[in-house]
């Protein structure tokens with residue numbers, strides 16, 4: 001039975017990934033007044049509506065049929081090219097779909113327990129928050145932005161999530177966790193007048209700290225995000241893909257670290273305690 005749920009959640013993840021690809025692109029274009037830079041032919045703003053817009057090829061602007069939009073399968077069968085104009089379709093599309101499918105399956109596999117309604121609601125809320133975070137990851141990776149409206153919406157979901165689990169949460173630890181999550185970034189943001197770290201990262205840090213709700217996990221989040229970020233940056237610099245002066249978005253490292261810490265943080269802490277690394 002469990003494998004049925006895993007496959008089901010995997011398919012949902014694929015479809016949500018496909019939605020995230022379309023959503024982020026339309027949300028980004030929504031705020032741009034002059035679309036001539038993006039499209040050769042004039043485009044009707046209605047076609048870019050997040051709710052009712054039809055998907056189209058960004059190059060030839062041909063409207064896509066349902067069989068062009070099957071997650072993963074369409075891209076693979078078309079060998080990453082538009083059916084109509086044969087221009088390349090970004091590898092982002094299948095990657096985001098695979099990533100959200102994989103994250104969904106891993107969350108279901110490692111989520112502590114889903115045995116009553118409250119726990120099920122809790123899991124649904126967290127998976128919705130995680131999907132929101134994946135869209136933020138795409139925004140930051142592609143355009144170096146973390147839209148505040150999306151972060152505030154996830155805070156709103158987060159309040160429900162924390163309320164559902166309030167019996168298991170130490171309030172002092174929750175407050176500390178939130179402060180640790182965004183506080184250091186806030187300080188760096190103010191100190192560097194926004195040059196080292198953007199305001200979006202500060203808001204994201206507060207959000208993630210709040211949802212973790214545990215100050216040890218919040219410390220682990222900051223440590224892990226900085227570690228992965230540094231290793232990745234050093235790797236890119238040594239491969240000469242970027243120069244030392246380039247800026248690299250930090251949001252994706254925070255988001256990936258959040259997922260690792262939320263699912264495996266407590267196990268890591270217990271392991272560390274048993275090995276006397278923490279007194």
Ligand SMILES: [Zn+2]
Pocket residue numbers: 057058059060061062082083084085086087
């Ligand atoms: Zn095309």
